[in-house]
Amino acid sequence: MKTLILSGIVATSVMGASLIDEAKNAGLKAIPANPKAVEKLTSNPKNPTTAAKVELGKMLYFEPRLSKSGLISCNTCHNLAIGGTDGMAAAIGHKWTSNPHGLSSPTVYNAVFYSQQFWDGRSPHLEDQAQGPIQAGPEMAAPKDFVTGVVTSMPQYVSAFQSAYGKDIKITFEKIADTIAVFERTLVTPSRYDAFLNGNKKALTQAEQKGLKTFIDKGCATCHNDIALGGTMQAFGVVAPYKYMNVGDFKGDKNGMVRVPTLRNVTQSAPYFHNGQIATLPEAIKEMGRIQLGVNLNDEEVTSIQTFLQSLEGKKPTIVYPMLPASTEKTPKVDVVNN
Amino acid sequence: MKTLILSGIVATSVMGASLIDEAKNAGLKAIPANPKAVEKLTSNPKNPTTAAKVELGKMLYFEPRLSKSGLISCNTCHNLAIGGTDGMAAAIGHKWTSNPHGLSSPTVYNAVFYSQQFWDGRSPHLEDQAQGPIQAGPEMAAPKDFVTGVVTSMPQYVSAFQSAYGKDIKITFEKIADTIAVFERTLVTPSRYDAFLNGNKKALTQAEQKGLKTFIDKGCATCHNDIALGGTMQAFGVVAPYKYMNVGDFKGDKNGMVRVPTLRNVTQSAPYFHNGQIATLPEAIKEMGRIQLGVNLNDEEVTSIQTFLQSLEGKKPTIVYPMLPASTEKTPKVDVVNN
Incomplete structure (x- = not known):
């Protein structure tokens, strides 16, 4: 019995070591x-990861008001509770539109390690990718100026951007997408x-x-x-x-x-x-x-x-559900049925 | 100056005290x-609040697969990130259906303190209320047996129910709603x-x-x-x-x-x-x-x-976003476009 166990251990050990090399x-x-080392590997040198950016990016990731309807956030189709996707064959977006190409939502977890984004690889990184679905008609359907209008209408977002990037930050659509990407880079x-x-x-x-x-x-x-x-x-x-x-x-x-x-x-x-x-x-x-x-x-x-x-089921980061600022009188109104 | 400040304090104090009585x-x-004392006040004597029930109820509250489409959870219309509601005039549900009566989603925060639920008060408590929107055609549109089918198809949910209620628990639609209500009772x-x-x-x-x-x-x-x-x-x-x-x-x-x-x-x-x-x-x-x-x-x-x-803006409970179990081969399939 002892011999058997020992030989078992030796076999494991040898197989393990050579298998790692293989x-x-x-x-x-x-x-x-x-x-x-993970942070270094996943951080964007042009927009380094900081705690303030990650927290703001998380808010924006869960922010349904970035969509034209006010109902759809990044998390709707890339739901962090169910593997970073939606369980659908083809994604469903604005006004219950099915993805026109029949494409499924890829998971956002570990997407930072991709060398190309989207199924056709048309996007080089998450900063660029995040701009797509927000604007796409069948997804969140929000024009750039609508999105910046929503974010800048809430003083708490403006000060969060200032805390993350400095007092002089100009809150552009691209900067909003960049910030979402910083959060996504932590989803490892x-x-x-x-x-x-x-x-x-x-x-x-x-x-x-x-x-x-x-x-x-x-x-x-x-x-x-x-x-x-x-x-x-x-x-x-x-x-x-x-x-x-x-x-x-x-x-x-x-x-x-x-x-x-x-x-x-x-x-x-x-x-x-x-x-x-x-x-x-x-x-x-x-x-x-x-x-x-x-x-x-x-x-x-x-x-x-x-x-x-x-065995590739990984440990997900702990995500405290963000509390988002209240809309103000300046927040663009939505007509979810007609628009 | 000193006198002025002092008299200010006295005035505050006197106004404060009498105003509390008023x-x-x-x-x-x-x-x-x-x-x-809050827990005692908000707990349902017939189904007392426990940590295991609250955690399971939170999972179910955020669970989009309880809906017929697999896309809509309680949190879609009662979004805890934006005040426990959706910011819509009339709620939008299954297949982008607008609430047929033009009714707005009420906040779930502090709803435990209501003596009636729904705008027409037809429901006496959260346990009963939670059964409504899951089944309602324009909301989550899920028949009772679909909902129990989803939950019982995932072993992690089954063991969570057993941990919360004991080994012999029968996972019924009503018990699922009860558990969601236990979580909602903590949203104070x-x-x-x-x-x-x-x-x-x-x-x-x-x-x-x-x-x-x-x-x-x-x-x-x-x-x-x-x-x-x-x-x-x-x-x-x-x-x-x-x-x-x-x-x-x-x-x-x-x-x-x-x-x-x-x-x-x-x-x-x-x-x-x-x-x-x-x-x-x-x-x-x-x-x-x-x-x-x-x-x-x-x-x-x-x-x-x-x-x-x-001044009625309250401190929200910290909610760690739940990680939900993976669907299994037994989980009912959804055809989100046709059904």
Whole structure:
């Protein structure tokens, strides 16, 4: 018995160590263990993260009055309570409009680690990305001057901007989006997987380690790599066309490339794929094997990869729900039914 | 100079003391200073408040999957970030439906102190009230068995119910509503006004005390009394008809009585009145004087009452945004566009 246990430990240890190297060689990277290192990695050098900006950005992220209707905030479609997304196949926005391309809301958690934003990768970073949905007709539908009008109508927001950026700050639409992005940059969720890659060989169970190995051996890490296990542009339907490609008119960027979604917290972001047509994780894994890798994954392999993916459930930051300032007589009035 | 200051203090003190008595004689009551006393006052003897129930109730309050669309939670229309309401004239619900009676969402803060719930007072308490909007077609539109199906599909909810109520708990629709109500019972916001009524004569400024006196002298406390400064059924348009009575078809209960809204945090709950047709507080005060008291309040009186009402801005409880369980394969699927 003792011998068996010991050999078990030795086996784990050896598998753990070599698997960490394998993972690193496959391009997988951990979220650093040290919070200071995470802050350095996620902070925008042109607009460094500070506590005052994060707090203000959080208020704006939860602020429904940034939308034309006064009802929709960033958090409506990227709901931090349910994995940073909305659980919808296609996003629903202003006046209950379904996303015209049939696109699903990607999670905001760990989006800071993406090298491109949006499914077609048209945006280079969160500061730029945050400007899109606020203005988009089917999402929050708010013109730039409406948004700045809302924010500057409330003295508490004006002084929060001054505290965050200095007395002379001009509150522009772009600065509002920048501030939301600073908050989003903090939405990082370290998991047991990171502890494992950072050297704690016991952080993943044997079954999870086996799943990670299958994930690497089958080629999943070719696209799902780096810190996000995703986030770059890749060809889609490489070997065979995606089963539900006809749902919605999205065909990727001009070269047909699609931004790879993160696999962190993937257990919370169903339904899957850009048009949300895949309901379950096993089905998503199988379909990916078929269309991207040209392999017919058997049930054991699917289960093993799924077991690994579950270890990517991360620890979410604690978010105290913000108390927002009261509207004033200067706050733009909304006619939610007619406008 | 010294004499002047001293006489000022004496005057304050004397006015303060007699004004507290006047306020109490007018039926105004403070939220108790002692948190234990508040808990005793707000707890439902048939379903006593416990930390486990409050935490679970908070999750359910923020849970969009309780709605038929999966998009609307209690917090959508009773948003705790913006005064416990939505800033809309008439509430918007399922598939962007405007409230069919043109009714505005009342704040959930301090609603525990109401003796009747809903604008027509048809519900006796929060436990009963919470069942309404979840099921109502123009609000969350979810049948009872859909709601219990959602909750019981997620093991984390099942164990949270067991922790809160014991292993044998049957998760019914009514129990879900009860649990939301337990959370709502904690949404109490003590203010400087309470500190004043509880004996701290310096808690209100001279101008606020003067406003309180005007409020009492003009008769506002006839309806806006007790802890909520509202919450009972009263005749509406006693002296003259409300200017915007023709907006929406709401005519009160069968006797034409309307539930009086709380004045706590009233600076955050514009637009005003049951159909949200009054944009500003001064206009609301003037209209109330005209239609309920038969007095034409002059600008000074209106400003004075407004100054007092501002002191009713209370301290909101700190709410850590809940992290909700992931949907499972058993969670009812939603077709948000067609259903």
